[in-house]
Amino acid sequence: MTAVTPVQAGAQSKSDPRRSSPRESVTRGRGDSPRHVFLMCPPEYFTVAYIINPWMHGNLRRIDNVVAKQQWRALYDVITDHAVVRLVMAQPGSPDMVFTANAGLVKGNKFIVSRFRYPERQYEEPYFADWFMDRGFEVSLMPRDVPFEGAGDALFHRGDGTLWMAHGHRSISAAREVIDQRLGADVVTLKLVDDRFYHLDTCFCPLEGGYVMYYPAAFDERSREMIERRVAAERRIAIGEEDALAFACNAVNIDDIVIVNRATDGFVETLAARGFRVLQTPLTEFMKAGGSAKCLTLRLDEP
Numbered sequence: 001m002t003a004v005t006p007v008q009a010g011a012q013s014k015s016d017p018r019r020s021s022p023r024e025s026v027t028r029g030r031g032d033s034p035r036h037v038f039l040m041c042p043p044e045y046f047t048v049a050y051i052i053n054p055w056m057h058g059n060l061r062r063i064d065n066v067v068a069k070q071q072w073r074a075l076y077d078v079i080t081d082h083a084v085v086r087l088v089m090a091q092p093g094s095p096d097m098v099f100t101a102n103a104g105l106v107k108g109n110k111f112i113v114s115r116f117r118y119p120e121r122q123y124e125e126p127y128f129a130d131w132f133m134d135r136g137f138e139v140s141l142m143p144r145d146v147p148f149e150g151a152g153d154a155l156f157h158r159g160d161g162t163l164w165m166a167h168g169h170r171s172i173s174a175a176r177e178v179i180d181q182r183l184g185a186d187v188v189t190l191k192l193v194d195d196r197f198y199h200l201d202t203c204f205c206p207l208e209g210g211y212v213m214y215y216p217a218a219f220d221e222r223s224r225e226m227i228e229r230r231v232a233a234e235r236r237i238a239i240g241e242e243d244a245l246a247f248a249c250n251a252v253n254i255d256d257i258v259i260v261n262r263a264t265d266g267f268v269e270t271l272a273a274r275g276f277r278v279l280q281t282p283l284t285e286f287m288k289a290g291g292s293a294k295c296l297t298l299r300l301d302e303p
């Protein structure tokens with residue numbers, strides 16, 4: 001790492017016994033409120049080296065790495081204003097490792113490592129497994145024949161124990177039983193039907209206060225009904241195609257802050273009316289690989 005080594009969090013030395021407990025990474029911020037903790041991976045080796053989603057088409061080797069580093073750093077800076085960021089070291093040969101949302105699924109002290117659908121990303125699995133083992137998490141692997149792409153496809157509702165899990169593109173519905181068994185979560189499965197929205201976090205985002213923002217057309221009818229049944233009308237925020245295509249659902253929500261790549265004025269107003277402040281930070285280089293703000297982070301403090 002060159003320009004991106006400001007590890008204010010995650011810099012504890014190996015001999016520090018506190019490093020073995022993920023819960024203790026939560027430090028107290030202003031006003032003594034608990035601060036959230038996110039995992040990020042610097043874009044050292046980030047590029048588009050293969051095509052595994054529609055966004056990558058036409059972008060092979062078309063990443064400006066200087067711009068990518070600036071954009072990643074700006075996102076890092078915004079997040080560290082409101083939360084703690086820990087870093088996992090990038091690995092050569094794994095250009096998509098920067099998308100830590102796909103590392104796996106965290107709940108409390110448990111971590112289920114992703115089983116990537118495409119071999120190109122399977123190289124990332126041992127590095128993420130090792131990072132979490134090294135920090136005292138109880139780590140388990142997905143069965144080899146059960147593709148599951150972590151917090152890209154599984155998102156906790158804010159306010160109750162529901163886990164929204166998507167299948168259709170990357171993860172398969174059989175992952176549900178494994179998650180249920182290991183984490184004891186109330187898993188609701190949703191089916192994705194538009195291949196531009198190939199991970200749940202590209203078109204669905206639970207927010208503090210029990211809100212859910214989503215792009216309805218990315219789901220089949222049964223899934224849309226399920227969302228409507230589970231989330232009261234005044235908590236549902238359906239967004240339009242323009243925002244969806246700018247990955248507005250791929251948002252990092254920290255308390256009342258919602259961080260996105262770009263959003264329309266309508267989106268900003270809709271969220272403001274519900275008490276959220278939208279912060280925009282361009283992530284165009286990462287969009288070329290099919291990812292944005294939320295994909296570049298993994299929340300580590302999931303109760």
Ligand code: ARG
Nearest residue numbers: 053099101152199289291295
């Ligand atoms: N190129 C990556 C892939 O196709 C992008 C992953 C984006 N991550 C996400 N959680 N949506 O796997």
